[in-house]
Amino acid sequence: MKLELGCIKIRDIMFADKSEIRDGILYVNAKELEQIVLEDEQISAVGFDIARPGESVRITPVKDVIQPRAKVEGGGDMFPGVVTKVATVGSGKTHVLDGAAVVTVGKIVGFQEGIIDMTGIGADYTPFSKTNNLVVDFSPKENLTAHEYEKAIRVAGLKVAYALGKLGVNHTPDETKVYEYSSIIEGSKLYPDLPRVGYVMMLQSQGLLHDTYVYGVDMKLSLTTMLSPTEVMDGAILSGNCVSACDKNTTYHHQNNPVIEDLFAEHGKTLNFAAMIITNENVFLADKERSSDWSAKLVDYLDLDGVIISQEGFGNPDTDLIMNCVKIEKTGTKTVIITDEYAGREGTSQSLADADPLADALVTAGNANQVITLPKIDRVIGTLDYTEKIAGGFAGSLEADGSITVEIQAITGATNELGFNHMSAR
Amino acid sequence: MELLITNNPLAKSMLNEKYEVIHINSDLVGVLIYCRNKIHEGHKLLTHPLSGSIKPNENPYKSVILSKKTKETDTQSVKIIEEAIITAKKFPKIHINPQYDEDYRMIDVSLVVRE
Amino acid sequence: MKKFRVVHYINQFYAGIGGEEFADYKPEIRDGFVGPGMALTGAFGDKAEIVSTIVCGDSYFNENLEEAKKTILDMVRSVNPDIFIAGPAFNAGRYGVACGTICETVQKELNIPVITGMFEENPGAEMFKDKMLIVATRDSAAGMRAAVPTMANLALKLLNKEPIGASIEEGYLPNGTRVNFFDKERGSRRAVDMLLNKMAGKPFTTEYPMPDFDRVEPSPAVKDIKSVTVALVTSGGIVPKGNPDRIESSSASKFGEYDITGVNDLTADTYETAHGGYDPVYANADADRVLPVDVMRDFEREGIIGKLYNKFYTTVGNGTSTKNSKAFAADFAQRLKNDNVQAVILTST
Structure with a gap:
C-alpha cells in the first residue's frame, strides 16, 4: 500500500x-x-470564527480539532x-x-x-x-x-x-511525502x-463522550484488530472523545499520528515497520482482559520483535496499558509504552493508576497536574462560562483580571500520549 | 444477581432490573471504599472503578459493577480497587456546580451500560 | 552586588589531612575555601564566596553523630551563611551519609538552602535524595570537574529562589518529584529510539521508573503449627524500657535482639517503643499491642503453637532504608534458622 500525502501550505484563513x-x-x-452544517436538522445554529497563531485569542471549550484533507487518487x-461511504482508504x-485546522466548540454537557x-x-x-x-461553534435544537x-x-x-479539504484537490502540493x-x-x-x-494503538472507548470510531464502528464494540498506518492518515480513525483534553487524541492527532510518522522515518533503515494493531479501552474488566489478550496474540502471530504502545486518556486506561505491555512482553516481544502522568500538583503523588516491573521502557508526555496561570486574553471564542468546570480548572480559577489558573490537563493536547509534543518529565 | 454499587440515583432507577443496586449515600471515595470491602468479602470487580477519563474530583457520581459473591477474594480486584482509591484521593477537592448534576449522573451511567 | 555567603563541608581526605587513618578527625572550621572549595569558588565567580570551610573526619562524624551534628551546626551558625554545601562525596559511603545528614540538620535548624553531590549508588543518596538536592556525580573524584559547575549553578538558583527544572536538565539525582520540561525530541521519536536500543540489547533509560516492586513469594504454609517454634519480629520499635541499644527513632541503623525467657506480658514498666513515626502512647502503655507476647504465651500454654522463641528481633521501620532493612533481616533470619525456628510472625505499625 502506497500513499502520497501532498501538503498544501496554508499560512492564513480569511472569510470571503x-x-x-x-x-x-x-x-x-x-x-x-x-448550509452544510445545517443539513443536519439537529443543529439549530452555527457560528464561524478564525484564530491565528500569535493572536490574543482563547478558544474554549474545544470538542475536536480536524485537519482538512481530501482524497485525490485511490480508493x-x-x-x-x-x-x-465505507471503503478502504x-x-x-x-x-x-x-497549517489549517477546524476546531469545534460547543456545550454538550455541563x-x-x-x-x-x-x-x-x-x-x-x-x-x-x-x-x-x-x-x-454549534447550537443544538432544543430537547436533543x-x-x-x-x-x-x-x-x-x-x-x-x-469541504475545506476538497478545495485543495486541484492544487499542486508544496511538498509531497510518500509512505509505503x-x-x-x-x-x-x-x-x-x-x-x-x-x-x-489504544483507543478510548468507554461510553458517551469517551468514544472512538474506526470506519464508523464504535471501537468499544470491536475486538483488537489491524489496519494499515496509511489508512489512519486518511481519516479511518475519528475522535468522539471529549474528555481529558490534555491526553485525548483529537481527530487531528489521528490524522497526523506521530508514532506512525516516526516509525515510517526509520522504516527500511533501522527497522521494518511491519504492523499496526488497534485495540480499545473498555470499562468492563473482562473486555480489558480479552482485548489485551488479543493484542498479545496478534503481536505473537505477526512475529514482531518490538512494539510501541500508546495510550489515550486518564485512569482506567492505565490498566489496559499495563495489561497490553505485560502480555506482549511475555510473548518475548520488547515494548516501549507512551503515557502521561498525574503526579499531583506538587509532582510527588503516584503517577499511574497501575504499574508492573515489565513496563521498564516508558516515555512520558509530562505531569498533567502541573499548575500554570494563563494570562488575560483579548478575545474569547466560545465561552468562559465553564472554565471553572474544565478538567483541571478549580473553584476561583477564573480571576477577575481574566487570567485563569489551571492544571495543564485543561489544555487541548498538552500531554498527548501519542508523543505528539516535546514535553516530558523526570 | 450482580451488584451495582453507586451513589448515583439515575443508575439506580435505570439499572434496577439488571443488577442488585446498592445505593450508597457518600462521595466517590466512599463508593470505592464500599466496593473494596465487598471485594474482600468475595465479590469481584466487573467494571474498572476509575471508569471514564473524567477526573475523580470532577464528577461526584460513581457506579461500579461487582460479581456475585464467590468463595475467594480476587487479588486482581483488590489491587485495582486499592490503586483506584489512591488515585481518587490524590485529586484535590474542587467546586462542583450542582447545576450540571443531571449531566454528571448521565455520564456516569453511560460508562457502565453496555450497548 | 553583595556576594552570597557559602559554608562548605568536606571530610579529612579532601582537606588534605589524610585518609582512613585520620578519619577520627574532629570538626574544625577554617576561613575561606579548602581543597575542592577552590573550584567551587571559581565557578561562583563574583556571585558567591565560600566564607568558611568545615572539615570533619568521616568516622568521627558517624560514630559521634549527635556531638558532631551539634558542633558543626554551631560552627555554621557562627558565620551566618546564605547556603550550606557539602561534598561532593562521589561513592564514599560514610562521607555521603555524613554530607546528607549534616545538610538535613542545617536545613532544618537554620532554615537555609543546602546542596550536596554523590554518585547514585552512594548509600547516602538513597537516604537523602528526597530531602535535598543531591547533584549526580561520577563514582570517583575524577568526576570533580563535571560536578562543580553543576553544584554551583544549582546553588545559585536556590539562592536566587529561581525555579528548579527537571533532574535531567539540572543534573541532580531524581528524587521522586516529577517536574515537566521540554525535551529536544518529541515523545514518539523518543519512543522509537528507546525501542531500537531495547531491541538491540543496548542501554536505555526509562523516563519513569516503575515503583520498586520487591515481591516476596510466600513460603509454603506451616504443616503443623502445634509442633514448631514461632518467633516474633517487629518493625514497630518495641524495646526493653530505656532502649538499651539506642535504636534510632527513624532511619534505623541497627536492630535489637532481646531475650524474653520467662516474660509473659510486656508492661509499661518493662517495654516501650523507640519508633518516632506513630503516636507511641498506646504502644508504651502496653507493648503487647505491637509485639503480642501475651497472646503468644496463651497460645503456647493452650498448645496452639509449639513454643514461642525465647528472643525477639526489633527495629524501627520509620524511614529506614530498604538496604538496611534487608541486611538486618538477612542477619537475624540466619540466627532464627540456626535455632530451628520454623515460623515467624512479623508485626508492623
Whole structure:
C-alpha cells in the first residue's frame, strides 16, 4: 500500500465570498459552510470564527480539532464510514491543508473541556496554537439528548473539514511525502535483517463522550484488530472523545499520528515497520482482559520483535496499558509504552493508576497536574462560562483580571500520549 | 444477581432490573471504599472503578459493577480497587456546580451500560 | 552586588589531612575555601564566596553523630551563611551519609538552602535524595570537574529562589518529584529510539521508573503449627524500657535482639517503643499491642503453637532504608534458622 500525502501550505484563513485557496491563503465562504452544517436538522445554529497563531485569542471549550484533507487518487474517500461511504482508504494520493485546522466548540454537557490559547505561555502547551484555526461553534435544537447532540456536532465538524479539504484537490502540493507499507511476507523479504516492529494503538472507548470510531464502528464494540498506518492518515480513525483534553487524541492527532510518522522515518533503515494493531479501552474488566489478550496474540502471530504502545486518556486506561505491555512482553516481544502522568500538583503523588516491573521502557508526555496561570486574553471564542468546570480548572480559577489558573490537563493536547509534543518529565 | 454499587440515583432507577443496586449515600471515595470491602468479602470487580477519563474530583457520581459473591477474594480486584482509591484521593477537592448534576449522573451511567 | 555567603563541608581526605587513618578527625572550621572549595569558588565567580570551610573526619562524624551534628551546626551558625554545601562525596559511603545528614540538620535548624553531590549508588543518596538536592556525580573524584559547575549553578538558583527544572536538565539525582520540561525530541521519536536500543540489547533509560516492586513469594504454609517454634519480629520499635541499644527513632541503623525467657506480658514498666513515626502512647502503655507476647504465651500454654522463641528481633521501620532493612533481616533470619525456628510472625505499625 502506497500513499502520497501532498501538503498544501496554508499560512492564513480569511472569510470571503468565494471559498478557495490562493497564495497559501484559505478563503472561506461561511454561508456555504453554514448550509452544510445545517443539513443536519439537529443543529439549530452555527457560528464561524478564525484564530491565528500569535493572536490574543482563547478558544474554549474545544470538542475536536480536524485537519482538512481530501482524497485525490485511490480508493475510498476522507472520513470513511462517517462522512463518506465505507471503503478502504490509505492508498493513492491525499491532499492536506497543512497549517489549517477546524476546531469545534460547543456545550454538550455541563462540564466542558479544552483550552487553546493562540499566544502566551498556554500556547507553548498546545500544538493548535501553531495552526490557523477555523472555529465552528454549534447550537443544538432544543430537547436533543446528549448522545444525539454529541453525534451531530462530531459529524458536522468532519463535514466542514472535508469541504475545506476538497478545495485543495486541484492544487499542486508544496511538498509531497510518500509512505509505503508492505504486506507481511513482502516486508520480511525486503528487510530480512531489520527488527520487525509494530505499533499497538489504544483507543478510548468507554461510553458517551469517551468514544472512538474506526470506519464508523464504535471501537468499544470491536475486538483488537489491524489496519494499515496509511489508512489512519486518511481519516479511518475519528475522535468522539471529549474528555481529558490534555491526553485525548483529537481527530487531528489521528490524522497526523506521530508514532506512525516516526516509525515510517526509520522504516527500511533501522527497522521494518511491519504492523499496526488497534485495540480499545473498555470499562468492563473482562473486555480489558480479552482485548489485551488479543493484542498479545496478534503481536505473537505477526512475529514482531518490538512494539510501541500508546495510550489515550486518564485512569482506567492505565490498566489496559499495563495489561497490553505485560502480555506482549511475555510473548518475548520488547515494548516501549507512551503515557502521561498525574503526579499531583506538587509532582510527588503516584503517577499511574497501575504499574508492573515489565513496563521498564516508558516515555512520558509530562505531569498533567502541573499548575500554570494563563494570562488575560483579548478575545474569547466560545465561552468562559465553564472554565471553572474544565478538567483541571478549580473553584476561583477564573480571576477577575481574566487570567485563569489551571492544571495543564485543561489544555487541548498538552500531554498527548501519542508523543505528539516535546514535553516530558523526570 | 450482580451488584451495582453507586451513589448515583439515575443508575439506580435505570439499572434496577439488571443488577442488585446498592445505593450508597457518600462521595466517590466512599463508593470505592464500599466496593473494596465487598471485594474482600468475595465479590469481584466487573467494571474498572476509575471508569471514564473524567477526573475523580470532577464528577461526584460513581457506579461500579461487582460479581456475585464467590468463595475467594480476587487479588486482581483488590489491587485495582486499592490503586483506584489512591488515585481518587490524590485529586484535590474542587467546586462542583450542582447545576450540571443531571449531566454528571448521565455520564456516569453511560460508562457502565453496555450497548 | 553583595556576594552570597557559602559554608562548605568536606571530610579529612579532601582537606588534605589524610585518609582512613585520620578519619577520627574532629570538626574544625577554617576561613575561606579548602581543597575542592577552590573550584567551587571559581565557578561562583563574583556571585558567591565560600566564607568558611568545615572539615570533619568521616568516622568521627558517624560514630559521634549527635556531638558532631551539634558542633558543626554551631560552627555554621557562627558565620551566618546564605547556603550550606557539602561534598561532593562521589561513592564514599560514610562521607555521603555524613554530607546528607549534616545538610538535613542545617536545613532544618537554620532554615537555609543546602546542596550536596554523590554518585547514585552512594548509600547516602538513597537516604537523602528526597530531602535535598543531591547533584549526580561520577563514582570517583575524577568526576570533580563535571560536578562543580553543576553544584554551583544549582546553588545559585536556590539562592536566587529561581525555579528548579527537571533532574535531567539540572543534573541532580531524581528524587521522586516529577517536574515537566521540554525535551529536544518529541515523545514518539523518543519512543522509537528507546525501542531500537531495547531491541538491540543496548542501554536505555526509562523516563519513569516503575515503583520498586520487591515481591516476596510466600513460603509454603506451616504443616503443623502445634509442633514448631514461632518467633516474633517487629518493625514497630518495641524495646526493653530505656532502649538499651539506642535504636534510632527513624532511619534505623541497627536492630535489637532481646531475650524474653520467662516474660509473659510486656508492661509499661518493662517495654516501650523507640519508633518516632506513630503516636507511641498506646504502644508504651502496653507493648503487647505491637509485639503480642501475651497472646503468644496463651497460645503456647493452650498448645496452639509449639513454643514461642525465647528472643525477639526489633527495629524501627520509620524511614529506614530498604538496604538496611534487608541486611538486618538477612542477619537475624540466619540466627532464627540456626535455632530451628520454623515460623515467624512479623508485626508492623
